[in-house]
Amino acid sequence: MLDSRVPLEASRSRIAAGGRAAGAPDPSAKMEAGILVRRRPHSSKLDAILSGEAPPLSREEAAATLGADPADLERVISFAQSYGLTVVEANAAKRTLRVSGTVSQMESAFGITLQSCETGGRLYTCYDGVLSIPAALEGIIVAVLGLDQRPVARHR
DSSP states (O other): OOEEEEEEEEEEEEOOOOOEEEOOTTTTTTEEEEEHHHHOOOOOHHHHHHHSSSSOOOOOHHHHSSOHHHHHHHHHHHHHTTTTTTEEETTTTTTTTEEEEEHHHHHHHTTOOOOOEEETEEEEEEEOEEEEEEGGGTTTTEEEESSOOOOOOOOO
16 A cells, blocks of 8 residues: 655745746656755743743754754655665754655655756756655655756856
């Protein structure tokens, strides 16, 4: 039985205004994506710091207090690996997991169809719609970044 999936609304994407789909990318082409994991629930200590009643946290304390729960990170790593994605970097303090894989693996992992898109003579990878993730990771995965590679700034 397939795992049930849920949409990840924070990662909804549309083809850019003035852009057009330009065919399917090579399914074996390599690409990377970043997965943002939720932070640990904050503690009353953080509330005291924010209200000025306690001293600030050291970097190490902040990473331990505000970073991702290692158990959450491991669950996301298992998910990525189950789709054949390679974990390039896992950073609990930054709450990020960087993964690489083929276009086909990314499509399977995130329930989308990637497209080659063109805007202003520039080709990039994009998708139209919303990513999906296993229901068991709902609330743990906050966003998936890097699958829509449209340019966001103009060069002068």
